[in-house]
Amino acid sequence: METIPILPSRPSPSGKTPAGPPPRGFALFALGFRPFYLGGAVFAALAMAAWSAMLAGMHSVGPAPVLPAMFWHAHEMVFGFAAAIVVGFLFTAGRAWTGQPTPTGVALAVLFLLWLAGRVGMWIAPGTVAFAIEGAFLPLAALAFTRTLARAGNRRNYPLALALWLLAVANIAALWLQAGGHDVAALHACRAGVALVTLFVVVIGGRVIPMFTTNAIPGFRLRQYQQVDRMVIPATVLGLASGLLPLPGWLAAALSLLAAGVLAVRVAGWRGYAVGNRPLLWVLHLAYAWLPLALLLQALGALGLVMAGLATHAFTVGVLGVAIIAMITRTALGHTGRMLVAGRTETVAYWLIAMAAALRVFGPMVWPAGYLHWIWGAGACWVAGFGLYALTYAPRLARPRVDGKPG
Template structure:
């Protein structure tokens, strides 16, 4: 019998901690894949390793960084946020293991299986997650987040278009489907960043009040959607360049209203602001590519490495800390990871523009910085992601 002086311990949450909430296996998998895939890609391109790819190397790299790496983080985030937003359970245990296993099987099949097997495995995850997420929102009446479900479905469609194009079933260039995938991922970032960056900034800096006019939010999202659609669907033209430039200006204004300079002493905040700054930069570089001033690669990698990579490393540290019951304060290793991803973006985007004759050096430096950044994430977070929350709660 328990006496009045004896502590009463809550029962431990059931199941293996790794499979209690979506962020755990998918953040772990994405970080491991990010750590390996980019350095492996550069080593392959330099002839240092050989890979048995059934895709062209460039298409494999672009597809896997979008639909392998970035999608894993998106899935982990939405399966976790969906529970918070709706109060309803998201997949856990065997169901979550099946989703994570499907993601992993596709990544392995890209290198070791016939193309048809890879394509089928790769096409299954996004529709399943979209169905789970949309059903969850409909059950809870969470109409505000349904646009994210719609973007997931469009992302699944873009992936299907890619595999259809590679297989010769659809008469489009596969790279156009990849551009659509990047555009949709950027739209997810625009929506989520608009919610979390000002909220995180205000909660961490007492007394700060950020007021972004509703018209600016609506104009930014609308202009970005239109500009990216024009970029994906039309040949290069001055009208698309103008739309991309306008969207870049709106994002710069939106970021300025979030007072990024106030976050200088808080790495867990400034990493998000710095990453978001790559959004207007990337859109502006895409605008210049539409005018023939420079190639499209700079704009793509500003969005993919600077914005997407930076927001990912910032979000998978902060949200993993929160959902494992730890303080929202970055350690030196996490801060180093933030700086390394920022350096990878500079090395991949800006330095080749300034000194293109040293492109190989910049690519190697970017890949090394990126790989080390996600290795540091694994060093800090792997033990936390496979063990129970500090406070003993489920999740």
Template structure:
């Protein structure tokens, strides 16, 4: 007979797999850095074979798809992953993790598939859902903590959402606008975000890493550089008279160059985690100068926007997704030949892409293929090195 007085203890099933509890979903940077790098490595070759006529049956892989996915697919994934991690640090409160984070990552992935496989209206609905569902939890955490200083960053996310709405409305011919205009506006918004965040972190990174080096920062110059950048962006988006818009762009160029010079970038040569950020920020200076030249009619606008997007955006992304992945997985902020190779490959790819628009137009496809090989190789190497870091628990045993 069974003894009813026996105490039965149900032991946990330690071998049971729980998807939502995977280390990959413990903090926002983990899934979104991984997905963004994977998407970067795959999407550019996919676009290029379609562009050169080697993939004629997938009509959705047009120029609109390429532009949209580089901004609202690749870059936005990194921005959300970074902000989720940064807000956690700023507030001390948890942002999305576990199943909610996994669900948001799956929504982002669904958006990428929808942009290729589904009719444009359905793709728009799925794609547009991502920013609000990512931003609302960030807003809730910031509001709860009282950390109102960072609310303007959510305002930039709202503007990015609006740019995405205009893109889809233009693509569906609900608005008499070119989808290009929405993408260019989104790129300029991201450059504004880069300027704000870089001013917060890059000087501090250098001061902590290089003994005796104190980058000179000026609150007045920071504000002036931001104001001039906003004016340059408005000058382009609102299609102000060319002379006025060019003055804004060249003024913003000077302010950003002065800001970078005061950060003493030449001192970072022995520190790859630093020089990649300084070099990539330098592409903002180049891109704004090229934007002014485009406004005066000397070069194509796409040259300026590739300098801003491929140059500054992808460079800062690669620099930050290596640095923050190391720091937030409990590793030392030290890199070796692998990261240096990633950084150099990306810079060669950037130069090749710019040259495809300028000097080597007669060999455009060759330059594009070189840019694609370098770009994809850089992000494939990132995946080879960092997937184990992103998919395993922190080395120091801490949460996150």
């Protein structure tokens, strides 16, 4: 029995999604994943298209009145896009974990509109107004999620609530530092946000990927090592912290390599390479496999052997981008009453985001002189992948479940 929500109602007795006309009605605010997955995907595509245009010199009216372009890009991809997906996931998962309600209906619509106002405000509004609107969203979302856990006494997931609160603090810190003219420190706060969202992937992925794999492939030989599993969280925290703290290069590299090694053992034991042609599985394993690679690149960056930005984008595009496209398809399929089967659309989207990660991280290593070309290529794949998701899933997310169940 799968205990993480992300999943789904069971299929119909025939093993197929119930046939018949599309469900009627409007259900975009029936459960947290619906507005935030759709809004996050649309924003991911639009924001990346805008960033690519800026780099190409094609966009003269950008976010500069509010923020420097580099900070806008970093902030919005972390605290705009990724944070929306995290909130949508936790509101959906929280209800399944606890049996307690999470924001729906008017309350969910208000939170979503606050998130949307933050995106618009960060683009066009005066700094103080934009920062006040943007800074309010994550604390309110964290409060709602924490209350859900507290009502049920669900202590196991308190660390996830704490991580969401810390993400809210990182966002406010980034905004405050930017308002004070501390550009470098503000970008550092954005990197702290990346580290926190990465921890969500480490924790949730560690729970669900082995379960999903063994449930989907009876008899699959998956090796889990208790001692390694106990080390994963502390080692990852140390590894991520080493990329944020002012440590000597050798020490930052050592801590990063420790975390990379522990995660590599876990990834190898999961044997993701053996899941075969099952896109819903291999894309999750691929996202998790980016973790040790990103930490390895972070270690090499600390020693001055590769560009530091490669590790950053291994985390953001490789780990987070691939994990997000994997989970927003899987959970949306399950929670709209559909079969957990990746069709052509999902598979193409997976490949596009995987290609975006490969181009952004490995391209500059192969041909440094073509740096901008690699970014544009990666950006095009990213826009296409999340745009495809938004176009395909918009009607599914806006309509009631096909099986008639609530949510």
